[in-house]
Amino acid sequence: LKGQTALANGQKPNALLSAPFALGSSEAQAVASIRKHGPLSRTEIADVTGYSRSKITSVINTLTHLGVLEEIGDGESNGGRRPRVLNFCPEFGYLVGVDMGATSLDVALTNFNGQIIYRLSHVIDVRQGPEVVLSLLRDLVLETLTQLGIQASKIYAFGIGVPGPVEFSTGLLIAPPIMPRWEAFPIRTFIQETFPCAIVVVDNDVNVMALGELRAGSGNNHENFIFVKVGTGIGAGIVCNGQIYRGSNGCAGDIGHICADRNGPPCHCGNIGCLEAIAAGPTIAKRAMEAARNDPDTVLAKFMDEQNGKLTAHDVGRAAMEGDRIANEIIRESGRMIGEVLAGLVNFYNPSLVLIGGGVSNIGHQFLASIRRGILHRSLPLSTRHLRIDTSPMGADVGVMGAIALALEHVFVVENGHAKYVKP
């Protein structure tokens, strides 16, 4: 236990963090139990871990000396003296959650309990490449820290969701279609140059969103569910036995190029009839613009006039709300196709929950209704008997909340049974 040794030498707890040090596996168990259940008394930690009272006393002493845990007041009594409850010391360190989109950067700074203390959004163009975008991210975080009087060395983890396929073990993007310049760029190293005490965990944005739902959203009672992001592209995050499932190469959930119609339109990937080419945001917008050109007497045509001849999927949703028949039909068709592909995945995977999120998911209630119909129409009765199909209740926040959950899960990396801080 390097940590304990260092303490014995009289150093201040936080000085320990400039060198890699490991928590003993007992300390790691205690930390994990509070991460999972929230604030606990010593007795409750003993119940969860199965350790003796004397061992718990020693473990908690170590963790409070290190400054990881603190007593936060009295818990509920079972008759006798009310027990002191332990929780993470919020100022022990800070975490950054990043939700990177093709055109937006959403950042949350939280304390060690995962409570947001600062939140910001910035317009970006991810195609400008990793140096430009990550320098901006770095500067935004540094600026925030200066405002709040927090040192960069107090950031202990970054969780980052990116819109492309990630090799999770290395944190590298592999052949990312919409951000080719990011291929194999060392995001971890770049961040750790400025935040040397941070571990950096990078994952595909949809996996991160699924994790957000699992930890803080609709998914937390579901062992097996699918989170579907519908936006410029279509992708899925898979939760299996209560954990993110990444597949053998880390690219599980890439459902945008599943064939939805063998006689469908060509896709930018070179294939025919991909779901993404039929039902994602750009296609919804394109169909609406065609319809508006053909019939100038519609709400869609009015919107297009107001916006210099351009429409987005969001505009189609607005037009549908105002009763535009074609807009409604386009939305229904998109939902139906997504539902039919999801029906196949429901037959295969038998989840208890399908959550629809992403920028296009709030395009109108017809969208969810059509996805539901598509799924129910083509799935087997047994697999839909207890299936819930819904939009993500966390909405736009699911990305940063998932990124914070990712950071929280990895801030104590467990290796060989020991949780440790990993230095760059």
Next chain:
Amino acid sequence: LKGQTALANGQKPNALLSAPFALGSSEAQAVASIRKHGPLSRTEIADVTGYSRSKITSVINTLTHLGVLEEIGDGESNGGRRPRVLNFCPEFGYLVGVDMGATSLDVALTNFNGQIIYRLSHVIDVRQGPEVVLSLLRDLVLETLTQLGIQASKIYAFGIGVPGPVEFSTGLLIAPPIMPRWEAFPIRTFIQETFPCAIVVVDNDVNVMALGELRAGSGNNHENFIFVKVGTGIGAGIVCNGQIYRGSNGCAGDIGHICADRNGPPCHCGNIGCLEAIAAGPTIAKRAMEAARNDPDTVLAKFMDEQNGKLTAHDVGRAAMEGDRIANEIIRESGRMIGEVLAGLVNFYNPSLVLIGGGVSNIGHQFLASIRRGILHRSLPLSTRHLRIDTSPMGADVGVMGAIALALEHVFVVENGHAKYVKP
């Protein structure tokens, strides 16, 4: 530890089995380590379990007194005296593996090490209902036991694969399409009337086959793979993180009714273009019979003549082997459609292995080649980079071997950390 108590009272070990008794969790750990690694010395069991030498001595004493384990001779020496190696006592008890098809019953009887000591097959019609089929199964097993001089009370587990959806926790068939009379029939209770010391584990046949591949076939180096059975129907068994994945209702892998072609033929399920309606055995046979009628100058037509105007998928395979162009085309088309649907599942699930089994899988090398082409054509490059696509090497044995693996995994049921025999 009821077992130890009973021993202390001087009863014979096997008498214990007439009453439910539990192994301590330490004994269960030792048993599990040998199940996983094969015969081990005491030192090796200590290494695997992390127990002290003195604890291991006590645990092994208990297990050898009970007759579960026995010493089978000397292991490899590290210099000193050669250590004694422990394994399951083969005669401690016996297991039955059953692979039930629509028209066939395959049964294997093994010793407690899972080695087959008797194997039989019988023609059945599963539509005759559970009483008829299970009575036959019971009589076949009893007959075998009489021949071998083994008591029915020495059968400690039945693993049974059935061709329909199973609620795994209860072992009941739920709305089974090809065997409606089996709906919710208590298979466990029926078997246990004759074999009172047996635990009975029932699962869907394709899950059982996937388990067979996982434990004894191609799947044992793969954490995530899909086993596809192509026969009268089409279904999949899913292995996730080294375990059978059953989904939220136990019906995961039901891929036969995924839409393969929105403009395809109607399916018996009431939908249009289901994979099963396009590519399974009966459709292959039906297409071949149509072709033979249209062109009497073909190998297919010759075979049909020889078989009273009937063809099976197997005949189409034979005709293809003899160079019949239409037969080859039918096989290729079936393989291609299966491959295209599997491509979507590969994009979603990112397995490292897809295994093709079932009665139709050996219809000719064109079949596998077309499935491969279909998958590679429509899957994303990252998800197929390390993907192996192959036919099941275990062939017709995979069902009974999987059923034995199922029995072996459950013969010691672990409940609350204790492995125990479960009495009916």
